[in-house]
Amino acid sequence: MKIIIGADDAGVRYRDRLAEDLRADDRVDEVVVLGPQDGRAEDYPGVAAQAATMISDGEADRAILVCGTGLGMAIAANKIKGIRAATAHDSFSVERSVLSNDAQVLAMGERVIGLELARRLAKEWLGYTFDPTSRSAPKVEAIKKLED
Numbered sequence: 001m002k003i004i005i006g007a008d009d010a011g012v013r014y015r016d017r018l019a020e021d022l023r024a025d026d027r028v029d030e031v032v033v034l035g036p037q038d039g040r041a042e043d044y045p046g047v048a049a050q051a052a053t054m055i056s057d058g059e060a061d062r063a064i065l066v067c068g069t070g071l072g073m074a075i076a077a078n079k080i081k082g083i084r085a086a087t088a089h090d091s092f093s094v095e096r097s098v099l100s101n102d103a104q105v106l107a108m109g110e111r112v113i114g115l116e117l118a119r120r121l122a123k124e125w126l127g128y129t130f131d132p133t134s135r136s137a138p139k140v141e142a143i144k145k146l147e148d
Ligand SMILES: O=C(CO)[C@H](O)COP(=O)(O)O
Pocket: 008, 010, 011, 044, 067, 068, 069, 070, 071, 072, 073
């Protein structure tokens, strides 16, 4: 699995810790880091669009995006066709974002949850795979039709 980990200025600290976790995770083959580098500022819309476009183009499988709240990242990523991004800060929502919504993007807020919870949720999120034969599949198909 190729995973993007991205952030804006408000999410850099969590991004860098989550990137370390992802690199150490056997389920992850490759980690792509997006967002501020070498102290250069970057706002969330550009980072979210870059990550979402890579997924939509088949260059990456999933992304974790961190900003202050996790809201702007999800809103911006959802503007890219084919992308389902969800902000989630609890275990159940993280699970359902994949199993119900087939979301490829998890957005979290560094100003909202603690680092250890963010790390745990990222780890849980990696373990879920959408089942295209599940009761949720027709609803995801209905979402896709909204884009046409
Ligand atoms: O949380 C953010 C967007 O949802 C971002 O990190 C901060 O945005 P701002 O409050 O507009 O500076």
